[in-house]
Amino acid sequence: MSIRARYAPSPTGDLHLGSLRTVIFDWLLVHEEPDSSLILRVEDTDQSRVVPGALERQLQALAWMGVSPTEGVCLDEQGNVVEIGSYGPYTQSKRLEIYKKYADELVAAGKAYRCFCTTERLETMRAEQQANHLPPRYDRFCRSLTAEESAARAAAGESCVIRHAIPDNQEVKFTDQVRGEVLFQSNELDDYVLMKSDGYPTYQLANVVDDHLMEITHVLRGEEWLPSLPKNVLLYEAFGWTPPKFAHLPVILGPDGKHKLSKRDGDVSVIDYDQKGYLPDALFNMLAMIGWSPGTEEEFFTRDSLAKRFSLERVQKAAAVFNFQRLDYVNGWYIRQMQIGEVAERILPYLVAANLPAQAGNYLLTVAAAIQERLKHFDEAEEVAWFFFKRPEPNETLRGLLIPKKTDWEATQKHLRESMQVLQGLAEDQWVPDILDENLRLHIAMNNYKNLEVLWPIRAALTGVPASPGAFEMLSILGKEESLARLERAVSL
């Protein structure tokens, strides 16, 4: 079965984690299905909220994640926004005549009507309803206007909207792909607006018209849209169209589990995750496993195997809290699976941005190997690797750090001096972890020392931090000359 799924963002801001999850589910749904498309349609019917550049940024974020649309509004190879496909235009502001045509059709058929009520009247009406503890709804004042009067007032240029004439006493039953059968009463529904007075359609109209005209088969959206499902279904009915399959996905909650994931919970903009050095595959895996699970005890999957297993029936119904700690764990796992060369490539920009004298080459490769298993995301590179490029500051803090527990500065100095003598005796080609290990351990064993009292000061003198790769590894990476220079600086504090 060929599937036409669509992602329909408004260009009002950056791509959000929650929206990305929806696109990922769309992608998963479509990916293994032959002749299927992931269509991107721009819903810019509220011109006042359009943010210049937001659309490009959203498309870039999708490209970064590897879930770019295959039809509709896309980025070409030069990064320009273009429209691809034969169902266009795919931008709603370019489809205004289409919506007008269908809205007029509905008015002519008596399934929608012009409403001339002013904003002021609407406001006072709502205020009264609320004062009487009634649900705030349009009182259908204009629904009883005759066709002649309605047409005459419109022709005279009076400002109006078009409202959907919701039928009375009708049960609206619909089967949602994740929630099963849902039931609504038409009497609970408002005669909501289809066409605004500025000539733009509302989401409700544009969405239904476009999904139908673009032959969309599956609509995946957040569960916050569930209340508008009966309006949509009734509109499809009014047009005499068959609705697509709908799947209302559980919302993603912030860490407190009290509200939708939002800015105050940390970064929610997808491009922030790129900048912080998260891997697309890691975020993809993380997001795919929120609100859905493959039902096995495996944790990590390739996108293809995820797509093979994916089905809407297994989508969770309840909202889920986004676990940032787990994201770090997942990302760390993906980093550990990478080739050293890729890790080096990824950390370099962060080191350079921190003004460290880092450049591509063998040395960077060695550094990458040393820190790979310590990274959760790449923007930690400076924090865990600066001492490979810069000597620690010779100050009181460093001196304090050099001294292992239960010992003093004199003893530490003595150990450092003895170790330096051992190290001096090694030729540069012996300056590899195994040989360094062998010689220093021999030195420790012969003198009946403890590993800690000898090795800790070396590691600390070399790095200046409490946590780092081990002494032998640091010695071999820094090399004989630099290592001894750092040890000398430390011992003479």
Place this chain on the structure above:
RNA sequence: GGCGCUAUCGUCUAGAGGCCUAGGACAUCUGGUUCUCAUCCAGAAAAUCACGGGUUCAAAUCCCGUUGGCGCUACCA
């Protein structure tokens, strides 16, 4: 307030009437490896399956109710 959705360890989840004295993962704690951190390995703690009723020989799983949570309630999407 009204309407809708929802409910298994702190979190993400497995679970489609007996395999469940509820499994896995993250986080937490302990131990091992060890010069620190991280990795890796082993283990612990953690859910009276929201609560109350049914149905059934048998219920986390089916039904009803209650409660909590979330969402929506615009000429926004």
